[in-house]
Amino acid sequence: MVSSKVKVLSLLSIIIALIAFLYKKHTDDRLRQKLDHVLSGLLQAEKKATPTVPQIKIAIGFGGCLDYVLDALEFAKKFNLTAPDEPEHYDSVESKEQLSKLFAYFFRYGAAAERFVSNETLFKEVIKEAEGMARLRKALGGNAPLMARRLSLEGANVLLASRLSKELLKTLPDTIKVIGNPIDVDDIHVILEYDSGSQWENFTAPRANRLIIHSDNRNPHLETLEQFEKELEVFDPSLLVIGGLQMMDNFPFQEGERYTRLQKLQNLLAKTKSSTKIHFELASFTDKSLIQDIIETVVLYADSLGMNEQELPNLISQLTGDNVTLISDPYPRTAAVLDQMRTVYRYLMNTKEINGHRRLTRLHIHTLAYQAILTSKESQWKNTMSAAAKASLTANRYVCGSDNIDTMKVRLIMDDSFSSSKSEFGKRIMFTEDKPVSCWEEEDYKICVAPVLVCTAVLQTAGGGDNISSAALLYQI
Numbered sequence: 001m002v003s004s005k006v007k008v009l010s011l012l013s014i015i016i017a018l019i020a021f022l023y024k025k026h027t028d029d030r031l032r033q034k035l036d037h038v039l040s041g042l043l044q045a046e047k048k049a050t051p052t053v054p055q056i057k058i059a060i061g062f063g064g065c066l067d068y069v070l071d072a073l074e075f076a077k078k079f080n081l082t083a084p085d086e087p088e089h090y091d092s093v094e095s096k097e098q099l100s101k102l103f104a105y106f107f108r109y110g111a112a113a114e115r116f117v118s119n120e121t122l123f124k125e126v127i128k129e130a131e132g133m134a135r136l137r138k139a140l141g142g143n144a145p146l147m148a149r150r151l152s153l154e155g156a157n158v159l160l161a162s163r164l165s166k167e168l169l170k171t172l173p174d175t176i177k178v179i180g181n182p183i184d185v186d187d188i189h190v191i192l193e194y195d196s197g198s199q200w201e202n203f204t205a206p207r208a209n210r211l212i213i214h215s216d217n218r219n220p221h222l223e224t225l226e227q228f229e230k231e232l233e234v235f236d237p238s239l240l241v242i243g244g245l246q247m248m249d250n251f252p253f254q255e256g257e258r259y260t261r262l263q264k265l266q267n268l269l270a271k272t273k274s275s276t277k278i279h280f281e282l283a284s285f286t287d288k289s290l291i292q293d294i295i296e297t298v299v300l301y302a303d304s305l306g307m308n309e310q311e312l313p314n315l316i317s318q319l320t321g322d323n324v325t326l327i328s329d330p331y332p333r334t335a336a337v338l339d340q341m342r343t344v345y346r347y348l349m350n351t352k353e354i355n356g357h358r359r360l361t362r363l364h365i366h367t368l369a370y371q372a373i374l375t376s377k378e379s380q381w382k383n384t385m386s387a388a389a390k391a392s393l394t395a396n397r398y399v400c401g402s403d404n405i406d407t408m409k410v411r412l413i414m415d416d417s418f419s420s421s422k423s424e425f426g427k428r429i430m431f432t433e434d435k436p437v438s439c440w441e442e443e444d445y446k447i448c449v450a451p452v453l454v455c456t457a458v459l460q461t462a463g464g465g466d467n468i469s470s471a472a473l474l475y476q477i
């Protein structure tokens, strides 16, 4: 009697386990199927347009460096960084203790950041430690060279303003014309990468990201500016891309030097022919006066802007006169980001076209979960839908380090539907698996949003923004 009861019970539990297993298998299969659909939808959207290469002429400035890519936690351990009780933010880093606090500050939000190390001795120690690490990966770095390489690989005719060592120059395709005399020793940027969910004592990173530290004395001066200016007149590109200005952030310039350099850049942009479109790629800034200067000298001259979700609220607060936001939501709601995009567009689309100023006609925001591109209807930017798909696929390919996307190594963060705005005018936009890129028109502009198949086997995150931005731009010129 007792034994048959036991038998029934154990049979029952086997049945329950089997049902649970089948149910899980069913939902797993369903999820895989959904990911496969999204992937093939994105691939189709990518193929719908072909970029206008080869031979399209693109000029890119400024800067470049040698990246030391490291596992952040391994480095923290080797370098004896102890997790602080209280994370803290510093505009620039002076000591080991500040480095620990700063790292913790961004790590716990999984937020990207890039900071100047003002203590040379400390930075030398960092380099020495890095060089002793088995898993150190050295690579060409800097927004401009990375974008240049990407665009050149796609077949464009590229002019690059960057001073690099002979060794790094060798890593660039020969087809890129480099402005700037070679240097003996490259500036090193240390990239501390971490994975989603990784733990540093009692801190946990909610997403994969990196902290970049450097003590770069060359790039903040935009040394190639004068030569670049001369060369540009002859080259006459279809697109001029400006990036790398974040190197000026918190750099100890001589009084007035920073503004003088930016003004020089402003002159260059102001006299650029209107047939040359200007794109500016923003990056991590903390110095409010620098952002203000950059808005005045660069942003007002740009036809197109690219940035991530951290930089977007920062730009808005500067345009509207508020404070710099150091950290913003790492998983911003689509509606919130779209509203912020409208704000930036409204501010900058009305720029009076005098003194070389340009109206903003394109805005590309890259976030972990999706890519959003806004283009004005009257502008010449083409293929916004394919460009968004391309950006999304590039995000996965870059982070996973492979051209073939494996749906076993991805996840979707975007919900099944999203609201187009937090305001009363917001429409609910359904996300369709087979046609994953949603595009719609409002007033005088068009918006396309493409979900990202977020890579879960992260190889690299630093430089992703540049890779993504340039891939999308090529579809639009």
Ligand SMILES: *[C@@H]1O[C@H](CO)[C@@H](O)[C@H](O)[C@H]1NC(C)=O
Pocket: 078, 079, 080, 129
């Ligand atoms: C870290 O601590 C260990 C053990 O105390 C020591 O051998 C090593 O030199 C330290 N490294 C640094 C970079 O301070």
Ligand SMILES: *[C@@H]1O[C@H](CO)[C@@H](O)[C@H](O)[C@H]1NC(C)=O
Pocket: 084, 085, 086, 202, 203
């Ligand atoms: C981490 O632990 C320390 C004590 O070991 C504590 O003081 C600190 O508040 C903790 N931090 C967090 C984020 O929980």
Ligand SMILES: *[C@@H]1O[C@H](CO)[C@@H](O)[C@H](O)[C@H]1NC(C)=O
Pocket: 094, 095, 096, 119, 121, 122, 125
């Ligand atoms: C600079 O770094 C060195 C090496 O870590 C350290 O000994 C020194 O105290 C630091 N200087 C300041 C001003 O914090």
Ligand SMILES: *[C@@H]1O[C@H](CO)[C@@H](O)[C@H](O)[C@H]1NC(C)=O
Pocket: 145, 146, 147, 149, 150, 394, 397, 398, 401, 402, 403, 463, 467
């Ligand atoms: C951008 O990513 C692609 C992989 O999709 C890679 O082939 C290319 O080399 C990357 N470009 C740079 C500059 O890292």
Ligand SMILES: *[C@@H]1O[C@H](CO)[C@@H](O)[C@H](O)[C@H]1NC(C)=O
Pocket: 321, 322, 323
């Ligand atoms: C900006 O920051 C300053 C100093 O932290 C603070 O006093 C001021 O209230 C802030 N302004 C806004 C608009 O948040």
